[in-house]
Amino acid sequence: MSLITGTIFAGFALLPTSFAMTSRLLTSHFNGAIFSLSLDTNHPGSNGTLAMTSASGGCGSTPTWLQYYDDTKSLYCWDESWQGYGTMAEYSVSTDGILTVAGQAKTTGNDVHGVLYGGPKGRSFIATVQYTPSTLTTYALPLKAGPDPPYTVPLQIETFTIASHGPNERQDRPHPHQVLPDPTGKFILVPDLGADAIHIFSINPTSGFLTACPDAQTAPGDGPRHGEWWSLTGNAMSSEGLKLYTVNELANSVSSWSVTYGAECLSLNKTQTISTFAGGIVPAATVYNGASFPPKAAELRIVGNFLYAANRNDKLFGEQTDSLATYTIDSTTGTLNWVEATSAHAFYPRSFSVNKAGTMIAVGGQTSSTVSIIARDVVTGKLGELIASIQVAGKGTYTNEDGLSSVVWIE
Secondary structure, three states, rough: OOOOOOOOOOOOOOOOOOOOOEEEEEEOOOOHHHHHHEEEOOOOOOOOOOEEEEEEEEOOOEEEEHHHHHHOOOEEEEEEEOOOEEEEOOOOOOOOOEEEEEEEEEEEEOEEEEEEOOOOOOOOOEEEOOOOOOEEEEOOOOOOOOOOOOOOOOOOOEEEOOOOOOOOEEEEEEOOOOOEEEOOOOOEEEEOOOOOOEEEEEEEOOOOOOOEEEEEEOOOOEEEEEEEEEEEEOOOHHHHHHHHEEEEEOOOEEEEEEEEEEOEEEEEEEEEEEEHHHHOOOOOEEEOEEEEOOOOOEEEEEEOOOOEEEEEOOOOOOOOOOOEEEEEOOOOOOOEEEEEEEOOOOEEEEEEOOOOOOOEEEEEOOOOOOOEEEEOOOOOOOOEEEEEEEEOOOOOOOOOOOOEEEEEEEO
């Protein structure tokens, strides 16, 4: 059976707009669609306007992560479905935001993140992690464009294990959550929420094969989810003065790590951990249907010497409105300092992304199923007013894996 479901997703059509489109975004939804959005910030009579212009399928039943490469105008999508297999898809992206499937592959299922790596330009292989199977899987590019077998087969599968459960009930097994290449392109890091570890692998750039290095251990119960790089030199693509920052979903905190490059392996040393809430005071859990649901950190982004982290289910700005935390990064030490919490203008902000100019942040609310555009001051780093917002497809169900999943700018 073909995996491809067509360019326009069933039930949606290209939507005409009567104003000039100034910016474009893509957002995925757990209903199986990827939506193209246009943002007009010069529309008369309003601060800004978001419109949905098209919708596409092809990334399985529950697309969860989008990775866009502006140099090739390519989008990659991973499917979190757990039906014994999942779907990974590559799209070409036109100037008007329309997606065309360029290749697909079956995965082992429950993929939550992926990235390209290796080769002369860091674009020769794909690495993806599976949350419940506790695996890291790699593939050689290109993905096969044809819809029928033989599908692109895995190049390597690494299975993670732990000797005993962690302190949090969700740490019953390893749960890898991200694949993060280092700035040199020689290593891949995998934050593991279940194992309280950051797995480190060296990359063979020719074969794409990954060789395990010693893990970096977080504090028990941290539950590291995602990370980003920053450099004292101001060049995040340099290994000089390099720092890694990770967001800890279970502990609601951000950790910073110094980085050392050895002859064969990269190693990390934790230098700081700071809460995603002012004064370290975590808001109370929500009791729903007899169960307790605490806040949980989701994402972080670094822009210059500022770091932002998203908090889900803290309800700091309303019963269905969560927060974004802002920190400064000391330019000489890399130390994080709390600035403030501001409204995410979304419920369960699972994903957020900053435009290239650094003037706007797009926040994807999972449960609200909204994309909200928030102004950002490029000098102070502070987040400002809501520019525009739109609900995309159906709202998610509180505490469930549905609703909106990822949002990226197309620039």
